[in-house]
Amino acid sequence: MSTRKHGTAALAAAVMLGLAACAPASTAPASQTAGTQSPGATGQASGTITVFAAASLKATFTQLATDFEAQNPGTKIMLSFAGSSDLATQITQGAPADVFASADTRNMTKLADAKLLDGTAENFATNVLEIAVPPSNPASIASFADLAKPGGKVVVCASQVPCGAAADSVEKAAGVTLSPVSEESSVTDVLGKVTSGEADAGLVYVTDVKGAGDKVRGIPFDESGKAVNTYPIAPVGSSRNKELAAAFIAMVTGTDGQNTLSAAGFGAP
Amino acid sequence: MKQARNGGYGGVPRWIYVLAAAGALFVVLPLAAMVAKVNWAQFIPLITSEASLQALGLSLRTSAASTVLCIVLGVPLALVLARGRFPGQRFLRSLVLLPLVLPPVVGGIALLYTFGRQGLLGRTLEVAGLQIAFSTTAVVLAQTFVALPFLVVSLEGALRTAGNRYEAVAATLGAGPTTVLRRVTLPLVLPGLASGAVLSFARSLGEFGATLTFAGSLQGVTRTLPLEIYLQRETDADAAVALSLVLVAVAVAVVALAYRSPRAAERSSALSGERTTTARAAGGEAQ
Numbered sequence: 387m388s389t390r391k392h393g394t395a396a397l398a399a400a401v402m403l404g405l406a407a408c409a410p411a412s413t414a415p416a417s418q419t420a421g422t423q424s425p426g427a428t429g430q431a432s433g434t435i436t437v438f439a440a441a442s443l444k445a446t447f448t449q450l451a452t453d454f455e456a457q458n459p460g461t462k463i464m465l466s467f468a469g470s471s472d473l474a475t476q477i478t479q480g481a482p483a484d485v486f487a488s489a490d491t492r493n494m495t496k497l498a499d500a501k502l503l504d505g506t507a508e509n510f511a512t513n514v515l516e517i518a519v520p521p522s523n524p525a526s527i528a529s530f531a532d533l534a535k536p537g538g539k540v541v542v543c544a545s546q547v548p549c550g551a552a553a554d555s556v557e558k559a560a561g562v563t564l565s566p567v568s569e570e571s572s573v574t575d576v577l578g579k580v581t582s583g584e585a586d587a588g589l590v591y592v593t594d595v596k597g598a599g600d601k602v603r604g605i606p607f608d609e610s611g612k613a614v615n616t617y618p619i620a621p622v623g624s625s626r627n628k629e630l631a632a633a634f635i636a637m638v639t640g641t642d643g644q645n646t647l648s649a650a651g652f653g654a655p
Numbered sequence: 656m657k658q659a660r661n662g663g664y665g666g667v668p669r670w671i672y673v674l675a676a677a678g679a680l681f682v683v684l685p686l687a688a689m690v691a692k693v694n695w696a697q698f699i700p701l702i703t704s705e706a707s708l709q710a711l712g713l714s715l716r717t718s719a720a721s722t723v724l725c726i727v728l729g730v731p732l733a734l735v736l737a738r739g740r741f742p743g744q745r746f747l748r749s750l751v752l753l754p755l756v757l758p759p760v761v762g763g764i765a766l767l768y769t770f771g772r773q774g775l776l777g778r779t780l781e782v783a784g785l786q787i788a789f790s791t792t793a794v795v796l797a798q799t800f801v802a803l804p805f806l807v808v809s810l811e812g813a814l815r816t817a818g819n820r821y822e823a824v825a826a827t828l829g830a831g832p833t834t835v836l837r838r839v840t841l842p843l844v845l846p847g848l849a850s851g852a853v854l855s856f857a858r859s860l861g862e863f864g865a866t867l868t869f870a871g872s873l874q875g876v877t878r879t880l881p882l883e884i885y886l887q888r889e890t891d892a893d894a895a896v897a898l899s900l901v902l903v904a905v906a907v908a909v910v911a912l913a914y915r916s917p918r919a920a921e922r923s924s925a926l927s928g929e930r931t932t933t934a935r936a937a938g939g940e941a942q
Contacts, residue, residue, distance in 0.1 A: 469889070471889050471890075539788070539789065541871065544872065544886050544889075546886050546887070546889040546890045546891075547886075547889050566873070567788075567789040567871065567873060568789050568870075568871025568872055568873050568877065569872055569873055569874070569878075570871065570872055571867075571872060571882075571885055571886045571889065575867065575872075578868075579871065582767055582771060582773065583771070583772055583773040584767065584771050584772055584773075584788045584789070584871075585789075
């Protein structure tokens, strides 16, 4: 429910922003007006865009948006984070997004099939699963096979969500059958069960382990390569500021963006 | 305009009806929109899938259990709040009502730090061999936490309205406090108790946030109907809508049941003459 609430709040903010964008040009800051008068020539974009990004991109995209605004004065990047399928649904229902960054190709394809994208999506990152355990590792987990040990409380994502689908593939590849005590509907819920010490282990993304700092310990495993999640990004067709949207996407897929993403644990596309 | 009491004075300006209609529409329209989205051809298969039936069964079982727990814990609380005199009574009442206004997810976090493995009581319970995390017990605890205020508020209101005249009479006739409670007080407030219990049941049935945070989500163990709807929504909107309709139907049935109680309450006050006899009988029995 909480992610949904956030989504709604972000949506409301995005709507307000849309209204603000409709205000007369005279209220726009000078730099913005100047930018619009000489478009394209210097590649200088201006104004405001709203980026809908998967929840797992929260830390990196917040960083990237701040960097982008610093490099391009007069621009504003509004961010809305939620589960990829929630965001895709919101865009389908007409939410005013300029850029969509999904945690899986399935939800991006959904929008492409509905002709809601402007051009094609570009892959900009990958993510793999990792085992997260509490720092004390109470169940002495050292490998993927250890997750099937009796007595250990293992939490995974439900197969309906991307991280659960990835967990299923890994299970098959490893030939290990898990009997989880809970199948959560988001990867953050899995991580929460591990950081609070309720679960002995959870299957989350490498980036989640990194983002949690010293609250959990990560245990990489070979089979994780069998389920690589690809993150695509694309401009949304209804965008009112296609120039700025393209500039932001260029930053994410460019050197700066790739460095920030790789520092957070994401793999190259 | 103003007429005699039984001359048909409605007392409501016409424009109020317009706003009231808008208010009713505000509630009914989203429900109608949802019903319009139901895929009727697939409705029966969708709601009779194994996952759906297990979720519905679990929801009904846990809600019944938490209603019983609410009665066991809530009746004494309501009695103490309505009849007792002690310092900090107001403070206690506000605390007990807190779950009414708290976001359920906050309740879930609070429960986690109480009954969780690393929680306040969790370690002690684990030593005693009780594992609450990820169990159906956790679901019942989460539901009881959010539903208890509904029972306490309903019952306390009923107790205050009923007053304590009959209890006083029964006591002067020699009935002990427990006899008065059993033979006079509880029968008097039975309609209030019933509607409180029904409301608690309804609140338990709809509980989502605290359960998700505290109990987890596993088919047949902790995944109640609202959690199943939330999960289905990710991939299968038709299934989510169909299950939502089931939950609406159950909720409507429960509310209909609860709305029978005001009339039941009137009936019981019409019979209050009989209550005096009961009080006397109670006194007699004690003598």
